[in-house]
Amino acid sequence: MSAKVLVVDDASFMRLNLKNILESEGFEIIGEGTNGQEAIKLYQAERPDVVTMDITMPEMDGLAAMEKIIEMDPQAKIIMVSAMGQETYIKKAILKGAKNFIVKPFKKEKIVETLNKVLAS
Amino acid sequence: MGQIQLVTFELSGEEYGIDILKVHEIKRLKEIGITYVPRAPEFVEGVINLRGDVIPIIDLAKRFELETEKNEKETRIIVVKQEEKYIGLTVDRVNEVLTIDSEVIEDPPQEISQINSFYISGIAKYEERLVIVLDIGNILSPREEEEITKTAGKGRK
Amino acid sequence: MEKIDFEKFKKLFLQEADEQLEVMEKAVMELEENGENRKVIDEFFRMAHSLKGSAGSMGYSAIADLTHQMENVLDKLRNNPGSLNDDITDLLFISIDTLKHLRENVEKDIPEEENPDIQHILERFQDFISIETDGKKKANVEKKIQLTSQELKNLKEKAGENNVLLLCFELIQQQEMQSMMAFLVLNNLKDEGEIVKTFPHHLEEVEGDLPYFSILICTEKKEEDLVKLVEQTLDREEFKVFPLEDIEQGKASDYFQEIKENFSRRDESRDSIRVDIEKVDQLMKLVGELVIDKERLLEISKNIKANSRENSEAQALLQTIPHVDFIATELHESVMDIRMYPVGSIFKRFPRLVRDISKQTGKDIHLEFSGEDTELDRTILQEVFDPLVHLLRNAIDHGIEAPSQREKSGKPSRGTVALNAWQEENNIVIEVKDDGAGIDPEKIKTRALEKGLVTEAQLEEMDQESILELIMEPGFSTSETVNDLSGRGVGMDVVRTNIEKLDGEVEISSEKGNGTSIKIVLPLTLAIVQALMVREKGNDYAIPLSAIFETIAVNGQNYKEVIKTVKNREVVVWRDQVIPLIRLSEFFLLGDSHQEGFLIIGGVKGRMMAIMVEAVIGEQEIVIKSLGDFLGKDKLFGEIPGISGATIKGNGEVALILDIQGILKSFKKGGEAIER
Numbered sequence: 001m002s003a004k005v006l007v008v009d010d011a012s013f014m015r016l017n018l019k020n021i022l023e024s025e026g027f028e029i030i031g032e033g034t035n036g037q038e039a040i041k042l043y044q045a046e047r048p049d050v051v052t053m054d055i056t057m058p059e060m061d062g063l064a065a066m067e068k069i070i071e072m073d074p075q076a077k078i079i080m081v082s083a084m085g086q087e088t089y090i091k092k093a094i095l096k097g098a099k100n101f102i103v104k105p106f107k108k109e110k111i112v113e114t115l116n117k118v119l120a121s
Numbered sequence: 122m123g124q125i126q127l128v129t130f131e132l133s134g135e136e137y138g139i140d141i142l143k144v145h146e147i148k149r150l151k152e153i154g155i156t157y158v159p160r161a162p163e164f165v166e167g168v169i170n171l172r173g174d175v176i177p178i179i180d181l182a183k184r185f186e187l188e189t190e191k192n193e194k195e196t197r198i199i200v201v202k203q204e205e206k207y208i209g210l211t212v213d214r215v216n217e218v219l220t221i222d223s224e225v226i227e228d229p230p231q232e233i234s235q236i237n238s239f240y241i242s243g244i245a246k247y248e249e250r251l252v253i254v255l256d257i258g259n260i261l262s263p264r265e266e267e268e269i270t271k272t273a274g275k276g277r278k
Numbered sequence: 279m280e281k282i283d284f285e286k287f288k289k290l291f292l293q294e295a296d297e298q299l300e301v302m303e304k305a306v307m308e309l310e311e312n313g314e315n316r317k318v319i320d321e322f323f324r325m326a327h328s329l330k331g332s333a334g335s336m337g338y339s340a341i342a343d344l345t346h347q348m349e350n351v352l353d354k355l356r357n358n359p360g361s362l363n364d365d366i367t368d369l370l371f372i373s374i375d376t377l378k379h380l381r382e383n384v385e386k387d388i389p390e391e392e393n394p395d396i397q398h399i400l401e402r403f404q405d406f407i408s409i410e411t412d413g414k415k416k417a418n419v420e421k422k423i424q425l426t427s428q429e430l431k432n433l434k435e436k437a438g439e440n441n442v443l444l445l446c447f448e449l450i451q452q453q454e455m456q457s458m459m460a461f462l463v464l465n466n467l468k469d470e471g472e473i474v475k476t477f478p479h480h481l482e483e484v485e486g487d488l489p490y491f492s493i494l495i496c497t498e499k500k501e502e503d504l505v506k507l508v509e510q511t512l513d514r515e516e517f518k519v520f521p522l523e524d525i526e527q528g529k530a531s532d533y534f535q536e537i538k539e540n541f542s543r544r545d546e547s548r549d550s551i552r553v554d555i556e557k558v559d560q561l562m563k564l565v566g567e568l569v570i571d572k573e574r575l576l577e578i579s580k581n582i583k584a585n586s587r588e589n590s591e592a593q594a595l596l597q598t599i600p601h602v603d604f605i606a607t608e609l610h611e612s613v614m615d616i617r618m619y620p621v622g623s624i625f626k627r628f629p630r631l632v633r634d635i636s637k638q639t640g641k642d643i644h645l646e647f648s649g650e651d652t653e654l655d656r657t658i659l660q661e662v663f664d665p666l667v668h669l670l671r672n673a674i675d676h677g678i679e680a681p682s683q684r685e686k687s688g689k690p691s692r693g694t695v696a697l698n699a700w701q702e703e704n705n706i707v708i709e710v711k712d713d714g715a716g717i718d719p720e721k722i723k724t725r726a727l728e729k730g731l732v733t734e735a736q737l738e739e740m741d742q743e744s745i746l747e748l749i750m751e752p753g754f755s756t757s758e759t760v761n762d763l764s765g766r767g768v769g770m771d772v773v774r775t776n777i778e779k780l781d782g783e784v785e786i787s788s789e790k791g792n793g794t795s796i797k798i799v800l801p802l803t804l805a806i807v808q809a810l811m812v813r814e815k816g817n818d819y820a821i822p823l824s825a826i827f828e829t830i831a832v833n834g835q836n837y838k839e840v841i842k843t844v845k846n847r848e849v850v851v852w853r854d855q856v857i858p859l860i861r862l863s864e865f866f867l868l869g870d871s872h873q874e875g876f877l878i879i880g881g882v883k884g885r886m887m888a889i890m891v892e893a894v895i896g897e898q899e900i901v902i903k904s905l906g907d908f909l910g911k912d913k914l915f916g917e918i919p920g921i922s923g924a925t926i927k928g929n930g931e932v933a934l935i936l937d938i939q940g941i942l943k944s945f946k947k948g949g950e951a952i953e954r
Contacts, residue, residue, distance in 0.1 A: 010896065010897065011896070011897055013576070013600045013603050013604070016600050017600065017604060056810070056823055056826060056828075056829075056897065057829075058829045058831070058876070058894050058896075059829070059830075059831055061827075061828045061829070063828075064828070082455075083808055083823060083824075086824075087455060087457065087458055089827075090455065090458045090461075091458065091461055094458070094461055094462050094465050095465065099510075100462065100511060101455070101458060101462070103454050103455050105604075105607050105608060105611060110451075117509075117510055117511060118510070120510065121510035154929075154930075154931040154932075156817060156924075156931060156932040156933065156934065157817055158915065158918070158921070158934065159866030159867060159868055159918070159920075159921075159934075160866060160867055160918045160919075160920075160921075161915045161916070161918060162914075162915065162916060165914070165915060167932075168905075168924060168932045168934075169931075169932060170926045170930055170931060170932050173566075173567065173570075173926070174903070175903040175905065175924040175926070175932050177908050177914060177915070179914075206907045206908075208914075261914060
């Protein structure tokens with residue numbers, strides 16, 4: 001069975017990009033969130049195997065959403081998607097339980113590899 | 122001495138001229154979206170995109186502290202080039218390109234115009250007309266002290 | 279030889295000689311600084327040898343003779359470790375200078391017989407070669423992983439039932455944020471046992487030139503369990519595990535050394551081509567245009583989406599546009615990367631300079647570097663060279679005391695000047711630091727008063743930092759004597775002006791008696807950044823994402839929760855911090871603010887604020903257009919706090935770029951704080 005992924009990013013291009021990459025690698029995209037609030041709702045409803053979470057988003061940012069999700073489900077596997085220079089956030093995210101991170105712009109292989117590693121853990 | 126070509130325009134009822142060699146192009150005000158620059162001196166209308174460069178637009182009447190009523194239809198922006206920088210000047214109306222002998226241009230007398238002689242490089246008397254030739258460099262020089270206080274004061278409650 | 283061929287050979291000879299001389303010069307400085315080192319001597323020897331060869335075959339006998347003697351003395355050094363002394367290094371320096379002179383003469387076609395007499399130099403070489411020397415070999419091995427015997431003993435005691443393991447990581451696949459990867463690994467390991475030590479101590483140092491680190495852990499777990507755990511984040515080939523015995527026997531350390539060398543070799547052996555920088559700049563400009571058009575395409579695609587669901591052509595277009603977007607972004611990254619240069623490329627020009635200045639001033643200076651591989655946009659790097667030279671001169675000339683003076687104050691007679699570079703968020707910091715006398719604030723005050731730069735009353739109000747910053751005011755110069763070292767009339771004000779032109783800042787800190795640190799804080803790149811577009815009173819503004827932590831929507835429901843009033847000022851409580859609220863419309867004097875909208879939480883290290891805007895439009899890439907011609911003191915617009923530049927939106931109109939740091943600064947000064 002293919003792994004279920006929730007993609008959270010406010011930029012539609014980024015979501016599309018991730019979706020294309022992941023679907024071509026046999027992942028199943030079970031939802032796309034455009035902000036933290038949506039991410040939490042979608043997580044509750046769909047219980048994905050893994051979440052890719054953008055950091056900077058309107059309404060509620062990825063960091064806050066990640067914290068909420070981990071509160072709900074301590075086993076949640078969340079990969080932070082970050083821009084260059086957001087080290088401080090990544091650090092916080094790791095401390096709060098993010099499983100891994102990807103730096104934008106990313107290569108296809110990198111994201112697939114990271115997802116597989118996180119799913120295997 | 123040779124001839125000089127002036128782009129002439131109107132501002133608050135007086136006729137002015139700029140050396141054509143300084144003029145880069147003339148645009149209609151309506152054609153462009155001006156972006157307001159907060160806390161800039163009052164005579165700065167804003168900035169525009171001129172083929173990839175960001176250039177300021179200066180309201181010449183306000184720069185000269187003249188009263189003027191704009192008729193947007195006729196308002197033009199004269200884009201001038203000064204020391205490799207482009208700057209747009211809004212004027213009430215562009216008249217024509219005037220070719221005159223450089224000798225016709227006289228030094229400006231003190232009280233010839235409503236505007237500060239600091240901005241004037243000379244006066245061209247041509248037929249019955251009096252064209253005030255502007256010193257672009259001085260127009261574009263930094264804002265003076267008084268203007269700083271004026272703009273700062275604008276915002277205080 | 280045919281004339282034409284000769285010219286061709288000569289050109290080649292000169293070109294090679296330049297390279298050889300550079301390596302030799304570097305080598306002799308290395309020897310002077312760090313003592314004997316077989317590798318350096320070998321390389322030096324090789325260069326002298328090849329220069330001798332080519333000079334001989336071209337008939338440049340003076341060069342050939344001199345290099346021959348250098349070869350001899352170097353060979354001697356090889357065979358008699360420990361015989362290096364200052365006289366030899368001095369002589370080698372003189373020789374290199376002479377070689378440079380001779381090389382100039384070759385270029386100018388000055389006949390051999392008109393060359394300066396080098397006989398006396400050759401004789402001095404003879405003296406050395408005939409003297410038998412001996413001495414002790416200096417140990418000069420840098421080991422990254424080293425535990426003291428005490429530490430080892432403690433570890434063994436602690437070990438008992440537990441496993442003491444050293445995990446060595448080499449982040450070969452991670453392109454960026456290696457430090458965060460290191461942090462992630464460490465975080466995953468921390469519950470598995472006690473982390474005894476990490477190398478480097480601060481994992482933040484794990485970047486680019488140091489893509490490897492080690493963790494020493496004392497754990498109840500088995501080795502293979504830890505391996506499995508690490509494999510959740512890294513590939514097996516990216517790390518190696520050593521038990522305590524291996525650490526004791528130095529095997530771990532050897533391994534570390536090996537990967538370090540491997541890495542630098544890999545670095546050197548990369549294939550490269552030379553490209554005219556103008557071509558790169560042109561490419562950059564074109565990429566900038568492409569990015570603007572790309573944003574325009576994205577905007578158009580939004581409209582198409584709504585209008586034409588059935589039109590298959592339109593749908594095809596919609597699928598292509600994101601790809602164009604992606605490619606434009608990648609292309610931009612790649613071009614930016616070409617423009618990035620290590621700061622080491624200018625650092626390497628300093629040892630010679632420092633050596634010369636110290637000789638002239640009679641001061642003994644040790645020059646240290648760190649972060650040479652920190653990369654910076656080439657244009658910025660070029661502009662930063664002169665200011666750095668000036669800062670270095672100041673440090674040596676005015677900072678470091680004379681050796682006797684230093685001894686009196688209980689310092690080592692040799693002064694240290696350090697050039698450090700590192701990345702701090704989206705900035706590159708280059709620091710010139712000395713352990714000299716420091717700056718005396720009292721002297722600055724007196725001087726500033728004398729020069730009429732400030733009034734007594736103003737001084738009263740100023741904090742330490744602002745007082746130190748006075749030395750960057752035009753017309754200020756603390757030098758008692760004017761000499762050719764500090765360059766007459768060129769002072770710290772020029773340094774500051776030059777750095778500010780690059781959108782950078784100069785920060786001074788100093789402790790009287792203990793030295794001075796001057797930091798140049800520069801933007802990483804000038805060209806394109808990721809930004810959040812916001813709207814206020816009909817105007818769009820771009821805020822670089824690097825400055826933003828979070829955006830919060832404010833509406834009638836949560837207004838009272840989010841925005842509070844403390845001492846008549848509006849504040850926002852954000853993640854347990856109370857931070858000031860700045861309403862953009864009020865800050866920019868655009869009119870009254872509103873009750874609903876968005877709070878942009880932004881700022882730098884500990885100095886945060888919330889900016890209230892009407893609407894958030896979205897993230898996009900922006901091409902930064904400088905307003906430097908118009909913005910700033912004595913310019914057309916004057917100084918406008920809060921605006922750092924402009925960009926062109928997808929629709930062709932201009933949006934201003936907000937300068938969060940500037941808004942904060944202006945707020946900090948209190949001048950524009952909005953009282954409510």
